[in-house]
Amino acid sequence: MAERRDIIMEPDESLLRRALQDPEGNRGRRAASVxxxxxxRQVYAWCFRYVQDHERALEMAQEVLARAYxxxxxxxxxxxxxxxxxAVTRSYCLNEVERPRLLVGSPEDPDCLSSDRPDPERVLLExxxxxxxxxxxxxxxxxxxxxxxxxxxxxRMPVETITRVLRIENPSGARAVLQRARRKxxxxxxxxxx
Amino acid sequence: xxxxxxxxxxxxxDVFELPRSHPRRRHLEECPRCASLFASLRSFSDTSDxxxxxxxxxxDRRLSEAVENRIVRATSARADRASVQESxxxxxxxxxxxxxxxxxxxITAVAVLAIALLGIRMIVNAPHEPSRTxxxxxxxxxxxxxxxxxxxxxxxxxxxRLSWRPVExxxxxxxxxxxxxxxxVARWETGPESNLLLNAAKVEALAEAREPLFWGVTALRGRDxxxxxxxxxFTVPGKS
Ligand SMILES: [Zn+2]
Numbered sequence: 001m002a003e004r005r006d007i008i009m010e011p012d013e014s015l016l017r018r019a020l021q022d023p024e025g026n027r028g029r030r031a032a033s034v035x036x037x038x039x040x041r042q043v044y045a046w047c048f049r050y051v052q053d054h055e056r057a058l059e060m061a062q063e064v065l066a067r068a069y070x071x072x073x074x075x076x077x078x079x080x081x082x083x084x085x086x087a088v089t090r091s092y093c094l095n096e097v098e099r100p101r102l103l104v105g106s107p108e109d110p111d112c113l114s115s116d117r118p119d120p121e122r123v124l125l126e127x128x129x130x131x132x133x134x135x136x137x138x139x140x141x142x143x144x145x146x147x148x149x150x151x152x153x154x155x156r157m158p159v160e161t162i163t164r165v166l167r168i169e170n171p172s173g174a175r176a177v178l179q180r181a182r183r184k185x186x187x188x189x190x191x192x193x194x
Numbered sequence: 195x196x197x198x199x200x201x202x203x204x205x206x207x208d209v210f211e212l213p214r215s216h217p218r219r220r221h222l223e224e225c226p227r228c229a230s231l232f233a234s235l236r237s238f239s240d241t242s243d244x245x246x247x248x249x250x251x252x253x254d255r256r257l258s259e260a261v262e263n264r265i266v267r268a269t270s271a272r273a274d275r276a277s278v279q280e281s282x283x284x285x286x287x288x289x290x291x292x293x294x295x296x297x298x299x300x301i302t303a304v305a306v307l308a309i310a311l312l313g314i315r316m317i318v319n320a321p322h323e324p325s326r327t328x329x330x331x332x333x334x335x336x337x338x339x340x341x342x343x344x345x346x347x348x349x350x351x352x353x354x355r356l357s358w359r360p361v362e363x364x365x366x367x368x369x370x371x372x373x374x375x376x377x378x379v380a381r382w383e384t385g386p387e388s389n390l391l392l393n394a395a396k397v398e399a400l401a402e403a404r405e406p407l408f409w410g411v412t413a414l415r416g417r418d419x420x421x422x423x424x425x426x427x428f429t430v431p432g433k434s
Contacts, residue, residue, distance in 0.1 A: 029265050052247065054248065054253070058252075062260050065260070065261055069265060070425070083203060083207065090238075092378075130227070134226055134227060150226040150230040164237065164243060
């Protein structure tokens with residue numbers, strides 16, 4: 001019991017060291033389990049933000065934790081363990097959700113033009129690579145709009161989550177910011193064509 | 195325009211602690227890509243920010259159970275371990291053989307080896323005591339829990355058949371392909387069949403990844419996971 005209490009108080013780094021030193025022994029396994037359990041809430045919350053479904057988020061979180069366990073030996077120690085686990089979780093979630101189009105939205109993005117309308121700006125923008133999009137949005141959008149559009153389009157983040165991540169306080173949250181950002185981008189692209 | 199020097203996620207916290215005037219700190223705040231990623235990281239770490247509709251109590255209980263079952267209770271019986279250890283050297287030999295054949299960058303080679311060794315550790319430590327292996331939902335699942343992967347077989351039409359030893363009570367299987375960093379490349383559900391036919395086009399698509407790939411099989415009963423194979427290096431037969 002005392003050992004269990006001690007292990008719970010142990011810093012991440014020391015749990016990790018023990019998990020890697022004795023991966024097959026009881027103490028190593030216990031250390032890995034305590035370490036991963038420490039972050040299970042965060043992993044679940046992150047998955048939930050992407051899928052808005054408890055059961056699916058649980059399945060995803062379980063998968064992330066299982067992968068993290070298998071990959072523990074690849075953790076380089078360059079960052080905090082939590083940062084590394086975030087990278088594993090993020091990469092998993094990105095694989096699980098489809099990338100929204102930059103200018104064409106799902107029902108979540110009602111401001112977008114419908115996809116059946118010919119739209120040269122849209123076509124052009126969808127073809128641009130990340131670097132070109134970065135350059136473009138830096139030139140035409142304010143910092144909050146830049147981040148909101150980036151999170152939506154490249155981090156595949158749901159609108160509601162963007163509101164929270166960027167701590168946007170206006171009543172319509174990231175939705176209004178995204179609308180504004182897309183409008184500005186479209187205008188900029190139209191001007192570029194003329 | 196100069197090339198954008200984005201900041202590795204592992205360094206972001208340290209960069210954030212630099213003075214505001216430092217060019218890297220300025221980049222972290224001004225580059226949409228870095229600033230977005232850093233905002234995400236901070237949001238991930240903020241445990242007070244609980245999304246509406248999430249059931250943390252249930253998640254805590256079930257995830258603790260899953261982690262406990264998968265890691266701590268998955269102690270293999272000594273007898274089983276002895277028999278599995280016999281297969282470990284052949285797995286190592288396969289990876290070495292693979293590395294010798296492939297012009298891999300050193301870092302990838304290290305990653306391949308690390309994953310292979312971890313995979314072997316998973317074989318050795320895999321749950322061999324059926325009564326102690328439980329699913330996420332706490333259901334006790336008897337029988338052998340681990341799909342055992344067989345070597346891919348090349349078919350005459352250029353396709354490849356992957357097969358594995360079935361798991362008792364499994365209703366379906368999920369086959370997943372991974373890169374060396376464990377990110378997913380592709381996944382297929384096979385239904386109750388304990389094999390997957392990759393036609394020539396699919397094999398071609400996988401071969402295009404031009405990097406070592408790994409594959410693994412998960413056994414499912416409904417949506418519950420009741421078994422998982424260790425991960426293996428995937429080589430396209432005839433192309434290696
Ligand atoms: Zn950057």
